[in-house]
Amino acid sequence: MRTNLLTVNEFEAAARIIRVGGLVGIPTETVYGLGANGLNPLAVDRIFQAKGRPQDNPLILHIPESSWLERYCEDIPEAAWRLAKRFWPGPLTMILRRKPIVPDVVTAGLDTVGMRCPAHSMCRAIIQAAGVPVAAPSGNTSGKPSPTTAQHMLDDMEGKIDAVLDGGPCTVGVESTIIDLTCRPPRLLRPGGVPLEELQAVLGEVEVDPAVVRPLGDGEQPRAPGMKYRHYAPKAPVTVVRGDPMRSAQYILDHIADSYWEGVICFNEFAHWFEDHPVEQLGGSLDRFEHARRLFRALRAMDENGVKHIWAQCPDTAGMGLAVVNRLSKAAGFHIVDA
Numbered sequence: 001m002r003t004n005l006l007t008v009n010e011f012e013a014a015a016r017i018i019r020v021g022g023l024v025g026i027p028t029e030t031v032y033g034l035g036a037n038g039l040n041p042l043a044v045d046r047i048f049q050a051k052g053r054p055q056d057n058p059l060i061l062h063i064p065e066s067s068w069l070e071r072y073c074e075d076i077p078e079a080a081w082r083l084a085k086r087f088w089p090g091p092l093t094m095i096l097r098r099k100p101i102v103p104d105v106v107t108a109g110l111d112t113v114g115m116r117c118p119a120h121s122m123c124r125a126i127i128q129a130a131g132v133p134v135a136a137p138s139g140n141t142s143g144k145p146s147p148t149t150a151q152h153m154l155d156d157m158e159g160k161i162d163a164v165l166d167g168g169p170c171t172v173g174v175e176s177t178i179i180d181l182t183c184r185p186p187r188l189l190r191p192g193g194v195p196l197e198e199l200q201a202v203l204g205e206v207e208v209d210p211a212v213v214r215p216l217g218d219g220e221q222p223r224a225p226g227m228k229y230r231h232y233a234p235k236a237p238v239t240v241v242r243g244d245p246m247r248s249a250q251y252i253l254d255h256i257a258d259s260y261w262e263g264v265i266c267f268n269e270f271a272h273w274f275e276d277h278p279v280e281q282l283g284g285s286l287d288r289f290e291h292a293r294r295l296f297r298a299l300r301a302m303d304e305n306g307v308k309h310i311w312a313q314c315p316d317t318a319g320m321g322l323a324v325v326n327r328l329s330k331a332a333g334f335h336i337v338d339a
């Protein structure tokens with residue numbers, strides 16, 4: 001199969017492919033998604049094939065406006081409408097009770113479904129034109145860092161999907177925040193583009209799922225099947241170094257081997273400390289939105305350099321930091337040291 005690269009003017013072509021059961025790489029503000037008609041089980045099944053994604057890892061349904069929620073969800077709590085009003089369109093996914101119209105393959109058989117209304121205007125235009133909810137996970141090969149440009153998506157999916165629509169680089173850079181509204185208190189399943197603090201401001205108490213910040217123990221059941229998989233991982237092993245930026249940079253300097261095959265992901269201020277190594281800059285140490293925007297690109301660039309070991313400075317967990325720490329920790333298989 002040849003994968004066509006479409007421009008934003010060709011959003012109707014993208015919509016047509018989705019309507020007839022094909023697969024399209026779609027730009028969103030978070031990361032590029034691999035979209036299919038969310039009401040067509042055969043089309044959705046092809047997403048799992050293209051990504052090599054385990055069948056028990058459910059997908060998110062993307063809709064162009066919150067009024068579509070009632071088509072696919074029931075028992076929608078008042079909190080969902082409040083969150084939609086405040087954060088949609090935007091990087092927030094809500095877990096709600098599903099209606100029978102949602103195919104089992106989308107939800108991995110769960111009686112709940114993840115719903116999101118993306119902020120990227122081209123993404124919403126495609127969904128509107130398709131006239132169906134678009135099921136889409138991130139557009140990477142399962143387990144790899146998520147794509148934040150059309151080229152990254154092509155790197156993983158060339159020859160496996162019908163098209164990618166190039167909507168420019170993603171402005172958020174990490175996936176949506178996932179909040180489960182089917183339990184009390186609401187539970188944060190994945191930190192992402194909407195910071196936890198902003199959800200707490202609207203919802204009051206929010207429980208943070210343990211899998212967000214630490215690996216699950218042997219006997220522990222993940223709340224959602226997808227949480228048990230290793231994620232976002234580049235080819236080389238990653239060591240995450242936690243602590244004050246000056247100390248974590250010093251720790252890396254003290255421990256890094258004198259070899260070009262050891263790469264560093266660091267804050268801009270420290271890039272010149274590692275001149276003899278491949279370096280990817282995350283942004284200034286306090287610019288948490290920039291860290292999110294650059295993280296996946298940095299991990300992919302390390303793969304391209306062919307490094308054998310990656311050292312990464314780690315931001316703290318305030319605001320967008322929680323999403324970045326979560327992705328970095330999972331990319332490292334929770335191999336984290338304190339400086």
Ligand code: AMP
Nearest residue numbers: 058059060112113114137138175224226
């Ligand atoms: P991704 O493409 O990688 O963003 O995958 C979608 C994420 O949404 C996965 O981590 C899923 O586990 C999660 N998800 C989707 N539907 C549900 C659901 N009904 N309950 C819990 N998590 C879900």
Ligand code: MG
Nearest residue numbers: 137138139146
């Ligand atoms: Mg993903």
